[in-house]
Amino acid sequence: MKINKNYQNIEETYLFSEVAERVRKFMAQDGSASLIKMGIGDVTRPLCKSAVDALIKASEEMGTESGFHGYGPEQGYEFLRDTIADYYQETSGVKLFSDEIFVSDGAKSDLGNILDIFDQDNIVAVTDPVYPVYVDTNVMAGRKIVKLTATADNDFLPMPYPGLQADIIYLCSPNNPTGAAYDRTRLEQWVKFANANGSVILFDAAYESFISDPEVPRSIYEIEGARSCAIEFCSLSKTAGFTGTRCGYTIVPGGLVRDGIQLRKMWLRRQTTKFNGVAYPVQKAAAACLKDQGLAEIRENIAYYKENARIIADTFTELKWPFTGGVNSPYIWVRCPKSMKSWAFFDELLAKANVICTPGSGFGECGEGYVRFTSFNTRDNTIEAMRRIKELYSEG
Numbered sequence: 001m002k003i004n005k006n007y008q009n010i011e012e013t014y015l016f017s018e019v020a021e022r023v024r025k026f027m028a029q030d031g032s033a034s035l036i037k038m039g040i041g042d043v044t045r046p047l048c049k050s051a052v053d054a055l056i057k058a059s060e061e062m063g064t065e066s067g068f069h070g071y072g073p074e075q076g077y078e079f080l081r082d083t084i085a086d087y088y089q090e091t092s093g094v095k096l097f098s099d100e101i102f103v104s105d106g107a108k109s110d111l112g113n114i115l116d117i118f119d120q121d122n123i124v125a126v127t128d129p130v131y132p133v134y135v136d137t138n139v140m141a142g143r144k145i146v147k148l149t150a151t152a153d154n155d156f157l158p159m160p161y162p163g164l165q166a167d168i169i170y171l172c173s174p175n176n177p178t179g180a181a182y183d184r185t186r187l188e189q190w191v192k193f194a195n196a197n198g199s200v201i202l203f204d205a206a207y208e209s210f211i212s213d214p215e216v217p218r219s220i221y222e223i224e225g226a227r228s229c230a231i232e233f234c235s236l237s238k239t240a241g242f243t244g245t246r247c248g249y250t251i252v253p254g255g256l257v258r259d260g261i262q263l264r265k266m267w268l269r270r271q272t273t274k275f276n277g278v279a280y281p282v283q284k285a286a287a288a289c290l291k292d293q294g295l296a297e298i299r300e301n302i303a304y305y306k307e308n309a310r311i312i313a314d315t316f317t318e319l320k321w322p323f324t325g326g327v328n329s330p331y332i333w334v335r336c337p338k339s340m341k342s343w344a345f346f347d348e349l350l351a352k353a354n355v356i357c358t359p360g361s362g363f364g365e366c367g368e369g370y371v372r373f374t375s376f377n378t379r380d381n382t383i384e385a386m387r388r389i390k391e392l393y394s395e396g
């Protein structure tokens with residue numbers, strides 16, 4: 001028996017455990033401090049009423065002979081796939097076919113599982129800073145990774161460059177952690193590159209529902225040519241507060257063919273072999289969120305977070321701290337003042353303002369000197385955290 005030795009090459013990310021440890025130590029010294037967590041990546045608003053009603057109704061159905069559901073289709077129930085197709089049509093003007101949509105228990109699983117259909121011998125391009133899942137899942141599989149640096153010089157939106165070799169390209173827009181989002185023109189260049197080179201773009205649209213700028217595509221399929229080079233991942237986690245309820249979806253267009261094989265067919269084969277579908281009540285709740293009354297309700301929650309993001313962004317504008325994000329994203333990526341390093345600023349903010357952020361260096365080398373704030377706290381806490389920061393750092 002031989003273990004997968006690639007696991008020994010995964011870098012331990014101490015990021016969130018180190019944050020927790022520093023907070024614990026701080027509280028041990030000053031137990032009365034009223035901490036505000038501005039680093040949280042999880043949503044906090046409760047599920048909308050339409051989702052809860054659908055969960056209850058579907059659960060009750062499951063307790064009846066006529067309404068009981070056993071194994072469902074691995075690809076997801078047709079009612080949900082049709083609703084997702086309608087959602088794309090409405091929000092992006094994109095036409096999807098039902099057999100291109102695969103329902104799952106969330107984007108993270110699919111982002112990892114999709115690698116089953118690719119050979120080990122592929123060069124993978126990720127951005128730096130990066131959502132660590134893209135890196136770790138490929139290290140586990142022993143793939144070579146190239147990093148595309150995301151800095152203020154390129155608006156935190158890395159672009160293809162002459163000589164770039166990349167078979168699998170991860171793009172996350174709006175981005176976690178930077179909050180930056182690709183506009184149409186920039187995304188067109190990536191699609192052109194991928195089609196010209198036979199690469200596949202893995203497009204993570206987990207934060208698409210935060211986009212308000214019409215120049216920022218909510219789906220990569222808004223770009224001509226994307227159907228022959230891109231797989232899109234999305235989920236209801238941030239869109240509808242499903243981080244604990246679990247439902248996502250992946251789009252593999254019929255036009256995406258490599259080595260004469262439709263990747264859609266490979267993914268279908270993979271899913272039918274290794275996955276047995278998402279709970280019926282959860283799929284009912286997901287469908288309820290993506291239409292009519294449910295859509296109006298989830299948009300209220302998103303508007304709430306976006307207003308928090310605006311409050312944070314306004315604070316950094318006032319303080320003249322360079323930042324990105326916060327407009328089409330719940331994340332604000334801000335340069336630490338006084339050229340401080342990420343962890344030094346984290347410590348200072350914790351000690352002097354009792355505010356917790358996430359050190360940018362935990363997302364990659366290019367994150368050094370930055371921290372990430374999120375808009376997922378309550379309005380009152382967001383306002384209070386910004387008040388403390390302004391009090392501490394305003395000049396004069």
Ligand code: PLP
Pocket residue numbers: 041105106107108109131172175176204206234235236237242243247248
């Ligand atoms: N993709 C990105 C960029 C994320 O930030 C997250 C979660 O934070 C996910 C995917 C995972 O989403 P899900 O809850 O659908 O697994």
